[in-house]
Amino acid sequence: MNCLHYWRAMSGIIGRELWRFITQRERFISALVRPLIWLFVFAAGFRAALGLAITPPYETYILYEVYITPGLIGMIQLFNGMQSSLSMVYDREMGSMRILMVCPLPRWFLLLSKLLAGTFVSILQVYVFLGIAWFYDIHAPWQGYLWVLPTLMLSGLMLGALGLLLSSFIKQLENFAGVMNFVIFPMFFMSTALYPLWKMKESSALLATLAEYNPFSQAVELIRFALYGQFNQQAFFYTLGAFMVFMAAAIVGYNPSKGMMSKKGGG
Amino acid sequence: MTINNSSALCIEQLSYAYSGKKALDQVSFSIQPGECTLLLGPNGAGKSTLFSLITRLYDSREGQISLCGYDIKRQTRLALAKLGVVFQQSTLDMDLTVMQNLLYHTALHGIARKVALPRIQQELERLNMFERRFEKIRQLNGGHRRRVEIARALLHKPALLLLDEPTVGLDVPSRLAIVDYVHQLATEENLAVLWASHLIDEIFPDDHLVVLHKGCVKAKGTVTEVLAATDSTSIKDAFYNLTQGEAT
Numbered sequence: 001m002n003c004l005h006y007w008r009a010m011s012g013i014i015g016r017e018l019w020r021f022i023t024q025r026e027r028f029i030s031a032l033v034r035p036l037i038w039l040f041v042f043a044a045g046f047r048a049a050l051g052l053a054i055t056p057p058y059e060t061y062i063l064y065e066v067y068i069t070p071g072l073i074g075m076i077q078l079f080n081g082m083q084s085s086l087s088m089v090y091d092r093e094m095g096s097m098r099i100l101m102v103c104p105l106p107r108w109f110l111l112l113s114k115l116l117a118g119t120f121v122s123i124l125q126v127y128v129f130l131g132i133a134w135f136y137d138i139h140a141p142w143q144g145y146l147w148v149l150p151t152l153m154l155s156g157l158m159l160g161a162l163g164l165l166l167s168s169f170i171k172q173l174e175n176f177a178g179v180m181n182f183v184i185f186p187m188f189f190m191s192t193a194l195y196p197l198w199k200m201k202e203s204s205a206l207l208a209t210l211a212e213y214n215p216f217s218q219a220v221e222l223i224r225f226a227l228y229g230q231f232n233q234q235a236f237f238y239t240l241g242a243f244m245v246f247m248a249a250a251i252v253g254y255n256p257s258k259g260m261m262s263k264k265g266g267g
Numbered sequence: 268m269t270i271n272n273s274s275a276l277c278i279e280q281l282s283y284a285y286s287g288k289k290a291l292d293q294v295s296f297s298i299q300p301g302e303c304t305l306l307l308g309p310n311g312a313g314k315s316t317l318f319s320l321i322t323r324l325y326d327s328r329e330g331q332i333s334l335c336g337y338d339i340k341r342q343t344r345l346a347l348a349k350l351g352v353v354f355q356q357s358t359l360d361m362d363l364t365v366m367q368n369l370l371y372h373t374a375l376h377g378i379a380r381k382v383a384l385p386r387i388q389q390e391l392e393r394l395n396m397f398e399r400r401f402e403k404i405r406q407l408n409g410g411h412r413r414r415v416e417i418a419r420a421l422l423h424k425p426a427l428l429l430l431d432e433p434t435v436g437l438d439v440p441s442r443l444a445i446v447d448y449v450h451q452l453a454t455e456e457n458l459a460v461l462w463a464s465h466l467i468d469e470i471f472p473d474d475h476l477v478v479l480h481k482g483c484v485k486a487k488g489t490v491t492e493v494l495a496a497t498d499s500t501s502i503k504d505a506f507y508n509l510t511q512g513e514a515t
Contacts, residue, residue: 005377012374020362099358102322103375104348 009105010113017117021124027083031125034079035072036132043068055196057228069130069138070224071193073148074216076129077122077156082184084118085163089170108251115164115247119156126152144227151226151236155219158239161246162215168253191217215242274333275300275349275427275459276321281330283316283482290316292482294330298461298475300426303453305470306463308479309510314463315355317479318431321461322352335426348376351425353416353433355463359404365391365415366400369422376423383422390418394448410441417445421452427459428452434469442469450474467502476502478509485509 021027047064058066091097100110130145140148166179188194190207191214200208211217218238225232274297283291291313298304308314319325321332323339323346332339337346359368366387373383391397394414404412413433420428430449434442446469453460462469470476476493478486486493486509490502499505 002377004379008374008377008379012371015374016360016363016367016371019367020360023362096358096360098322098324098352098354099372100375101324102347102350102352104344105375106344 006105006109009103009110010116013100013110013113014117014120017114017121018124021121028125031076031080031083032129032132035076035129038068038072038075039065039133039136039138055198057225057230057232065136066138067196068194069133070227071191071220073126073129073152073223074155074159074191074193074220075188076125077119077152077159077219078184078188078216080118080122080125081156081159081161081163082166082179083163084114084121084160085167085170085179088114088164088167107254111164111251111254112247115157115160118160118163119153122156122160123149123152140227141229143229147229148223148226151222154236154239154243155223158215158219158243158246161243161250164250165246165253168250187214187216190214191220193217193220215239218242273300274298275302275335276461277331277333278317278321279331281317281320281327281332283313283320283325283327283329290482291320291327294479294482294484296477296484296487298427298459300459301453301457302475303450303460303462303471303473304475304477306461306477306479307465307467307470307506308463309465311481312465312479312510313482314479315431316482318352318354318429318463321429322350323347348423349426351420351423351428353413353420353428353430355431355433355435357404357412357416359412359415359419361405362403364401364403365396365407368404368415369400369419372419373422378423386422387418390421391415394418410437410444413437413441413445417448425458427461430460430462432463432465434464434466446471467506470502478506480510 043065088097091100100114101107103110126148130140162183166183170179190210192200192211193216197208197212197217200211215238218235219242222232222235222239225235277297279295281291281294282289294313294317296304306314306317316325320327321334321339323343326340332346334346335349337349339346360371363371369387369391370380370383373380373387378386387400388397391400394417396411396414396418399407399411404415407415417430417433428449434445437445449460449462450471452458470490472490475489476487477484478493486496486505488496493505494500494502497505497508499508
């Protein structure tokens with residue numbers, strides 16, 4: 001077992017995931033359609049209803065479409081993380097996950113590689129989305145498009161790790177609908193993706209508090225600031241911490257002697 | 268407990284339970300290199316559970332499993348490197364080609380591409396599948412998919428090949444071809460084989476048998492030894508007696 005073995009395995013896992021994503025045209029299109037509908041339809045309709053004050057990182061009044069763009073980037077990564085977790089449950093049921101789990105590498109490394117693969121796919125989606133948004137007159141400073149890359153890595157890893165953790169708990173594919181209702185929707189709507197925190201405070205202090213401590217909000221804020229060339233330290237450490245907690249729990253979840261895998265039945 | 272280094276697989280006093288219900292109870296047996304052992308048992312005997320434990324998908328608190336002298340719990344990676352597996356369900360990626368699936372496997376085992384390519388060619392040629400290497404798995408029939416899975420399981424040169432009912436759902440010619448090929452591998456490559464099955468016509472006269480029923484080993488040894496121990500004239504009768512009429 002040497003570094004080359006780790007490198008080859010990781011490249012293999014990431015390459016496979018990217019290839020699958022590129023060749024599955026429907027998946028590519030549907031991943032883009034969702035945020036674009038939010039941007040072109042929801043944001044356009046909501047623009048008049050919501051007045052936005054000037055808050056960092058913005059230095060001037062902005063359109064609502066500009067405000068929700070980082071939230072929609074987060075949405076792409078959130079759905080992608082859950083999609084990866086869904087595919088892991090599917091792979092486990094269908095058996096192809098077994099091939100990964102019986103290869104002679106530490107399980108944490110295999111899970112991390114799988115996570116990185118999913119994150120790269122989500123970054124690909126985000127840049128295509130940003131490209132389309134650019135033609136819709138949503139422009140960030142050019143350096144923002146570079147600054148956002150490392151933050152997308154972190155937010156993608158954090159949301160992917162959450163998906164991974166959930167997949168270790170889900171026994172059957174059918175149970176996945178529950179994830180949509182109990183994780184994705186609350187996480188997305190109770191966040192700063194669609195409306196700023198100060199606006200939420202006006203209607204509900206509790207909702208604002210929940211949104212503030214929601215890791216998804218922090219990831220969105222990290223992306224929002226990075227897109228304007230700024231570093232949000234609090235959001236960075238919060239997202240990093242959330243990633244580490246979710247990842248550690250997912251590794252335990254996939255440990256055959258400690259986690260949920262030990263409680264699952266078999267043939 | 269001592270580990271037998273000469274055995275390709277050594278299982279000692281292995282037990283496993285699902286929510287208190289015993290699936291395996293004090294299972295012990297070993298397989299030597301070049302030996303083809305058929306793990307016989309009706310549905311629900313514990314064969315797949317045993318395979319999940321050998322492949323470390325599950326963990327057992329009771330008993331010990333070692334592959335080529337490596338303890339599966341403490342030396343997991345060294346043990347898994349010696350193992351080739353064909354699972355009951357297909358584990359190939361349907362949307363990738365034969366070649367992509369095999370290259371993915373070699374990457375997971377850390378095999379360099381320049382080493383992997385001739386090995387893939389060799390294994391596919393032996394199974395008459397090389398011409399179809401650029402076809403997607405989805406386009407292959409069940410028998411050909413199984414051949415690809417067997418080729419894949421051999422790419423990293425394992426010492427032990429596990430096959431979990433690999434012929435289920437295949438037509439007779441495909442089934443016979445796979446049975447013959449695996450037996451040939453054991454003889455010519457000195458490969459240890461553990462083949463789970465509930466089909467007794469897959470047994471060759473020189474094979475070793477382990478009969479599993481309700482999680483317990485009911486008989487083990489060569490075909491002749493099992494016949495003698497059960498006072499039977501055919502494996503079908505022996506299996507019938509040991510599993511009280513649950514043979515298929």
